[in-house]
Amino acid sequence: MDSLQHWLAVASVHGLDGHRLRELTQHIDLAALTRLPASTLQQLGLTAKQAQLLCYQSQPWVEQALHWQAESPQHHLLCFDDPRYPLLLKETPHPPAVLFVKGDAELLQQAQIAMVGSRSPTPGGRQIARQFAAELSTQGMVITSGMAQGIDSESHLGALEAGGKTIAVLGHGLRQIYPVGNRALAGRIVQHGALVSEYFPDVRARAEFFPQRNRIVVGLSTGTLVVEAALRSGSLISAHLAVQYNREVFAVPGALFNTQAAGCHYLIQQGAKLVTSVADILEERALFADNGLAKTEKNPEISLSEQQLLANVGDEPIATDQLAERSGMSVTDVSIALLQLELAGRVAVVPGGYIRVRSA
Numbered sequence: 164m165d166s167l168q169h170w171l172a173v174a175s176v177h178g179l180d181g182h183r184l185r186e187l188t189q190h191i192d193l194a195a196l197t198r199l200p201a202s203t204l205q206q207l208g209l210t211a212k213q214a215q216l217l218c219y220q221s222q223p224w225v226e227q228a229l230h231w232q233a234e235s236p237q238h239h240l241l242c243f244d245d246p247r248y249p250l251l252l253k254e255t256p257h258p259p260a261v262l263f264v265k266g267d268a269e270l271l272q273q274a275q276i277a278m279v280g281s282r283s284p285t286p287g288g289r290q291i292a293r294q295f296a297a298e299l300s301t302q303g304m305v306i307t308s309g310m311a312q313g314i315d316s317e318s319h320l321g322a323l324e325a326g327g328k329t330i331a332v333l334g335h336g337l338r339q340i341y342p343v344g345n346r347a348l349a350g351r352i353v354q355h356g357a358l359v360s361e362y363f364p365d366v367r368a369r370a371e372f373f374p375q376r377n378r379i380v381v382g383l384s385t386g387t388l389v390v391e392a393a394l395r396s397g398s399l400i401s402a403h404l405a406v407q408y409n410r411e412v413f414a415v416p417g418a419l420f421n422t423q424a425a426g427c428h429y430l431i432q433q434g435a436k437l438v439t440s441v442a443d444i445l446e447e448r449a450l451f452a453d454n455g456l457a458k459t460e461k462n463p464e465i466s467l468s469e470q471q472l473l474a475n476v477g478d479e480p481i482a483t484d485q486l487a488e489r490s491g492m493s494v495t496d497v498s499i500a501l502l503q504l505e506l507a508g509r510v511a512v513v514p515g516g517y518i519r520v521r522s523a
Contacts, residue, residue, distance in 0.1 A: 168225050169193045170242035174261040175224035175363065176216045179209075181243035181258040197221070224363050228263070231338065231364040237353060238337075239268040247272065255382040255408055259361035265337045266357030270328055275305040276444070277384035277405070279377075279398040280314025281391040281423050288314060288391035288423060291415055293321035295388065298441040300327025305356070307332065307384050309376055310345055314390045314398075319352060329356040332380045334372035336360060341368040359383075377401045386411030388444065389435070392426030399426050402435065411447060413438045442498030469500045473509055473519070480515030 170193065173179045187196060187207060197217065199207075204214035232238045241248045241262040249271040252258050264271065276299055280292060296306045296318040306322035308315040310331035322329040331352050333341070337360050340346045352358055361379065362372065377400055381387055387405040389412070392398035405412045412435040417424025431437045438444055475481070475489045487497045501517055504510045510517045 166193070167240060167242060168229070169197050170244075170261050171225040171228045171240070172197045172217060172221040174259070174361075175221045176209075176213050178213055179217075179260060181253065181260050182256070184243065184260055227363055227365055228261075231263070235265075237265055239264040241268060241271070249383055251385070252379065252382040255378065257378065258382065259379070261361070263337050263360045263362070263364065264357050265359075266353040267328070268357065270305060270330060270357050271359070271383065273305050273328070274303065275307040275330065275384040277307045277380045277387040277401065278314065278318035279308060279380065279387060279389055279392070279401045280318075281393065281396065281398065282311055282313035282315075283423070284313045284317070284391045285417075285421065285423055288417070289317045292317035292390045293324070295390070295415075295441055296321030296329075297325035297327070299444070300325040300329075302441070302445060305330060307380055309334070309373070309380055310349065310352070310358075311373075312342055312344070316345060316348060318390075319348060323351055323355055327355075330383065331356070331358050332376050332383070333358060333360045333368075334362075334376040335368035336362045336364040336366035338364040339367055373397060374400055378404055381405045381408060381410065384410065386413060386444070386447070388413040388415070388438070389427055389430060390415050391417060391421075391423040392430075393422055394425045394429060396426055399430070402430050412436065413444055415439070440494070440498055442501075469504055469509075472497060472500050473504060476504075476510055476517055476519045478518060480513050480518055482516040485516070 173184055201214035201218045204217060205211060228240060232240050241264060243260050247268050248262065278292060278296060280288065292314045300306060300322045305328045306318050307330040308318045310316065310319060310333060319329045319331060329352055335341055337358055340349050349358060374397060377397060381401050381404045387401055387410060389398050389402055402412050412430060414427040414430040414435040414437060416427060416431065416437055472486060472490050475486055483497055484494060487494045490497065501510060505512065509520055511520050
């Protein structure tokens with residue numbers, strides 16, 4: 164048995180997450196742990212069932228995973244000690260011992276934002292999810308979601324249509340696709356992102372797996388954006404997890420009597436940031452500075468649209484809507500461009516709007 168096989172053996176036992184294994188391996192190495200008799204494993208703190216599973220039932224799971232890995236160069240197994248294992252996920256309370264990845268495994272280390280919401284969104288909610296995902300993708304963010312029907316799927320599609328990257332975390336093994344109607348979407352995600360799961364390849368979807376899946380969606384991401392959600396929904400579970408993990412929570416408001424927006428309104432009351440445009444997310448500079456995004460503008464050159472915008476900013480404050488009217492750009496595009504110009508030190512925010520920053 165090599166190191167990978169040892170990790171797969173312990174990963175096949177429910178409840179042995181990355182942190183629990185790190186504690187155990189402070190006293191005994193992983194290879195020795197997998198060879199201990201059930202009685203000794205119980206003395207180390209495993210339950211009787213966990214000990215029995217590790218001793219007598221782990222090998223078929225190991226073989227299943229290794230066969231899956233050998234099927235394609237796009238199939239990856241990321242153990243907890245693998246340098247490709249996402250650092251943000253390691254910080255969460257119960258990170259998986261092994262991640263199964265189909266697609267670009269390196270993408271898991273990049274800055275991500277989780278997008279979650281209703282499985283039965285309004286047409287407006289679908290449009291918002293696609294638009295936000297597309298615009299966030301153009302700003303360098305990887306869009307991470309759960310590939311469920313509704314907001315999840317629209318978020319993945321928005322990123323793909325904008326030429327961006329997206330990650331889908333699944334509540335089942337990667338030889339399965341659920342819902343079946345998302346088979347084509349899953350194929351596109353593999354080509355332009357990654358499918359991720361903590362479950363062994365042949366494991367079928369079960370209702371209790373999806374709330375567990377949510378902790379990975381949130382754990383991979385620097386922030387979570389809730390587009391539409393009812394008061395009792397998995398999306399609110401994701402938002403609460405984000406708070407527990409000390410991550411940013413953003414919520415899109417909706418119509419007062421829209422039950423699909425009630426969860427977002429509740430989150431805003433509880434302190435989530437109300438967002439009506441991508442610029443509202445981008446202005447949270449700490450979210451990007453922690454991931455190096457605020458430092459990526461090494462080239463002092465600015466885009467043509469930013470140059471056009473800058474030409475309309477002078478020494479007197481000008482409001483965003485006035486700039487949009489003068490430049491012929493949308494308010495959203497103006498807000499994003501202004502943020503880039505502000506980060507580049509070209510403009511500054513003052514009472515009444517923005518002014519030009521003159522170099523010394």
